[in-house]
Amino acid sequence: MAVTIKNIADACNVSRGTVDRALNNRGKINPEKKELILAKAKELGYKPNYIARSLKRGKTNTIGIIVFNLYNEFFSSLINSMEEKAKEKDYHIDLALTHYDKDTEKKCVESMIRRQVDGLILCSVNNKKDYSSWLQKFNIPVVSLANKISNKIPYISVDDRRAMKDATQYVADKGYDRIIYISPPLAYEDTHNIYALKQRFEGFSQVNMEHESIIIESKDYIRELETINILEYKTAILCTSDIYALEVLNYLKEKKIKIPSQVGVMGFDNINMLKYIEPHLTTVSYPIEQIGAIAIDSISQAIENGNKIQNMVITHEIIIGESL
């Protein structure tokens, strides 16, 4: 049985109000009596009931975090860094995964709101103004990572457009004259939040190649790749994520196509596992752990001091490997 304030009051022969003042360090109380009460509370193994306290203080010290899933190392690194930073700041993490489903995401948000999280950090599948208005009405700090929701919700990320433009320019400068660009479907735009993907595509489109680029935007990108004569020009395959690039590497190896002498490959994200991959993948660094730590820092300050959270752009970098 949990020890209650009443138990301590009975043991010390004082009122519950006196115990409350001693434990919470407020109001007038005789110092000796206070010491006695604190010693007794310790002796009895008293633990404050955080739930009851949350009701009083209107703060649960919990940050709700909603991401797609943890299959991609990108997200597990993000959660890892946020949990570390949150613990340092005395916050808990309430984790929910949407598996790219918009309704699931809304249910996760509602459920977290009912559980009175102090703030929300989202990699959102939903977008548009309706969604950001809906989020704002809960009146707690919200931060979006990787996928921008709207100008109303603070957003911490790399500059995806600039990063993909730099990547494409790097490919062009390496002497490739055609790019096969592989991305998840951009046609999802009307229904899903594909802000980052769209930015990347725009960045890619800003660089001219000698031969017309081929755009594969499909979950079945390997099957689409099979229909293309990839050896026709000096071709590089540029992927919007390392995971896609790894699948492409596997496909090319299976087809005995040499990388990079016959075809170049470039990824995006720079996930940790790349250190075990041959050939070393050329990619773009996405400092996801830094972004996670900044997000927690910003949101905890917003929770505690009411600070407005600023948009933030974190620097990317081309990581030179052996696949281009």
Place this chain on the structure above:
Amino acid sequence: MAVTIKNIADACNVSRGTVDRALNNRGKINPEKKELILAKAKELGYKPNYIARSLKRGKTNTIGIIVFNLYNEFFSSLINSMEEKAKEKDYHIDLALTHYDKDTEKKCVESMIRRQVDGLILCSVNNKKDYSSWLQKFNIPVVSLANKISNKIPYISVDDRRAMKDATQYVADKGYDRIIYISPPLAYEDTHNIYALKQRFEGFSQVNMEHESIIIESKDYIRELETINILEYKTAILCTSDIYALEVLNYLKEKKIKIPSQVGVMGFDNINMLKYIEPHLTTVSYPIEQIGAIAIDSISQAIENGNKIQNMVITHEIIIGESL
């Protein structure tokens, strides 16, 4: 501002008690009045305050999950599967990471208890009877995964001893006559929970090889490996995790030692990323996602029906690759 029971009561011109009976489907209430109240609650956008409700019902629908970290894909797959199963069962996940620190783990447990989680699932760094007695006194269901805490705490895992014995026998049957066994330090036994590691080592020790095995139990295993003439006999390097095996593969490739013709390598875990690794790693499957789902299933039943949670052993399997 959140809509309260009082707002609904005022709007319907009834007492708060009546609204409470309507919303919570209990006590006597005129059906028409109930319908009116429910319609008004919906119209006003009433959301039950789960925290206040938790206080009354003594249940938060939250399961606390404490693991080492999410750097190893093993744990992110575990969390992913548990979150999915928990959501299906209408539970939330409160996640904390210990980074192998015993005090951090205890603080995580205490903090979750204060937040009144309904149950706890641990990959524990702590062990021994003192710890399991301490956990038991909180009087909520507790499950340990991967690392057994004591006979008092239910434990869901593969049979680590048997799995490593099978792996070792597989190496011997492939014609190798010496094994270099790489494990995290077994000397941690007195201070840390290394139950699974110890079981694996015992399984390994049950198989006789022609030449004496070399045991490397160090975090600096690559440096230790450098001091050994690994080409002396027909040698296989058997690792207690895939991550170690991947580091060993990288080392051997750097030294231009051919795998498996000069040295064989075997891992443990069968993490998903192995599909991108060359040569395909021979390893032992550890069905971590299945274990995660079973753990949530068991603990939710224990929370709801008071069922005793049974120990469970999940079947492992040798995964034949090209590295042996």
